[in-house]
Amino acid sequence: MRKSLICFTIICTTLFNVNAQYTETINSNRPGESQGGFAVGKGVLQLEAGAYMGNDDHALYRQEADILGAMYGLRFGFLTENLELNFFGSFQDQTTTLIIGNREQESGIRNFRTNTIGAKYLVYDPYKNAEDEKPNLYSWKANQRFKWKTLIPAISVYGGANFSFGDNPYLYPGESNYSPKAAVITQNNWGRWVLVMNFIADKFTEEFPSYGAIVTVTHAVTPKFAVFGEYQGYISDIYADDILRGGAAYLLLDDLQLDISGLVNFKDTPSRWQIAGGFSYRFDFHSDDEILEDSYDKASDKRRQRSRNSGFQ
Template sequence: MLKSLICLLFIFTIYNVQAQYTETINSNRPGESQGGFAVGKGVLQLEAGAYMGNDDHTLFRQETDILGAMYGLRYGFLTENLELNLFGSFQDQTTTVRVGNRDQESQIRNFRSNTIGAKYLVSDPYKNAEEDKPNLYSWKANRRFKWKTLIPAISVYGGANFSFGDSPYLYPGESKFSPKAAVITQNNWGRWVLVMNFIADKFTEEFPSYGAIATVTHAITPKFAVFGEYQGYISDLYADDILRGGAAYLLLDDLQIDVSGLINFKDTPSRWQVAGGFSYRLDFHSDDEVLEDSFDEQSNQRRQRSKNSGFQFDDEE
């Protein structure tokens, strides 16, 4: 089995190498979704931030104040298509429960989540894409909707959740190690990017979780972008619908800062959070690792600009 996996990886490396590297940083922050493209071979990237919020559960008469930190480490490995990553969070929360006419407080402080995994691009409609040329004889043809733009790039993700010690964030009987898998799609429409994640989490456990994330990003200027995001959970343990929104600013080619917030639509509990963070990359990518296909210069520039997997910025001022 191991030999077969190594063989498959070797084949993918030879026949599916293609340029995903971008001149500016390619970050998943500040949304929760993963983009369809990797950071690029030889790129090591840190994505981190802090958040605070409140959960108010009216049925249980309890309120929880939350402080936390989230982090992600991404590395482009072996090929432009493959990314190894680690995502996690550490959370400190204080819960106040109303018992009779008195309030009782309890505190939890531990790693809320840690997941190590790999993402691989299996289909890229932008590969060998050529710039659409205008039809000199038909105004209508130039305005016609191009159905091929609906075909997304597709990646697959596989990972493992793990916990340190006796985590209070595990329910009784939950294993310290559990699987996570996702299918990721991405559409690039100029300054607009649509990312979809379809996720199966802890599906070997008693209470598996299934969900989807849809993230829409729009570049307002070459350095400033905004996003809106919907995330839905389905589980016997916890189900919810969450909306997020926020913005990111490109300080340097390798440094991005961001702010965001979230709300949900129920009162068991009702939730809000605000967050801020940054993304920074160490760029060891070499120009000779970029795909050697015969793109014309204009097509290649367009393709590079369109491949930001989280937030899309134009490289042109």
């Protein structure tokens, strides 16, 4: 798995040459579960963390679980604007009450539920040359017409490895402590609206692999306040479900975001609800030298073009 991850990183670095969009304010995956299409930016180290509580009520087994947990993530922009190394995980404390006749029996487990290290690479950015597009000076209708190319998303690929140590009660019997995870990530930016989709293959070398998709829609109500809605579907012989999430995020500082969210599902084996809150903080060591140099080159090209075609300003 380690060799595969190294190869994945090398291939991505050598085959593709596009520019990701470094943002002046923090770009966080929270509070949803999906990964955005863009990396955090070269030289940026970002912490994303939060806590959650909830309940799983399994009608068939007549058992109920009270859940407390913490989620954490580290994202680092490495080598290029397009590459991000990341680490995501969660620790969960779960108390289960089983009803046997008229008697209740309690048991508890506490361990790391997930830990995944991986890399994400932006392979296609449709917004790269968006600033070069010019309005049609002769047709108002042409400027207002729907542009089909706005449906083309930014596309990233992700490869990672799940890992666990010792006898973890959150692993099913016979499951390996190490397994692969891969995803294709798309992102569309439409003004104040953002659509992100993740298509995920998880633990696909195991006896019971998991496949799923996450669709997240975010709307910026103001420059500092945004709301989101999210659908996540799982397909697996161990656990299959459909989950809805919703919540909001507030940009307290350019490098600090606060968030709150909740989830529900659509079945009773188990029925689930959770609420969560957290934050994202960016340590911004990004250098603008390359961006400034690129902007200067473009400006110089335009000046040369104008000098050659002085009648067409």
